[in-house]
């Protein structure tokens with residue numbers, strides 16, 4: 001490859017990585033920010049008893065592992081996208097497939113986060129679940145306002 005093509009290729013990847021980063025950030029922040037807001041409610045406002053606290057901790061440990069695995073998958077998908085862009089320099093079949101792969105990874109992460117929210121809700125008493133549900137709605141609609 002001539003130096004000129006290299007420069008363009010690298011600039012293009014940097015640009016798309018930036019776009020992907022913003023996009024990924026947008027996709028992840030709505031999934032994660034409500035979760036952290038919910039954790040605030042769970043850990044500080046709902047007054048969990050010792051049994052609930054222990055169960056919550058087990059749930060958190062499981063989710064931390066799952067989330068880490070999914071974040072690695074997402075990073076790998078984005079690396080494949082960068083490779084495909086470098087190889088095709090356009091909307092070729094590898095780029096299209098890599099974009100789909102990246103969306104799939106993001107979708108899996110969102111689904112896992114939601115499943116985690118439901119898992120946390122399971123350990124709550126009805127009065128706590130009611131407050132938790134209000135926090136879920138508030139967290140999910142915070143951006144829309």
Ligand SMILES: [Zn+2]
Nearest residue numbers: 039060116120
């Ligand atoms: Zn949690």
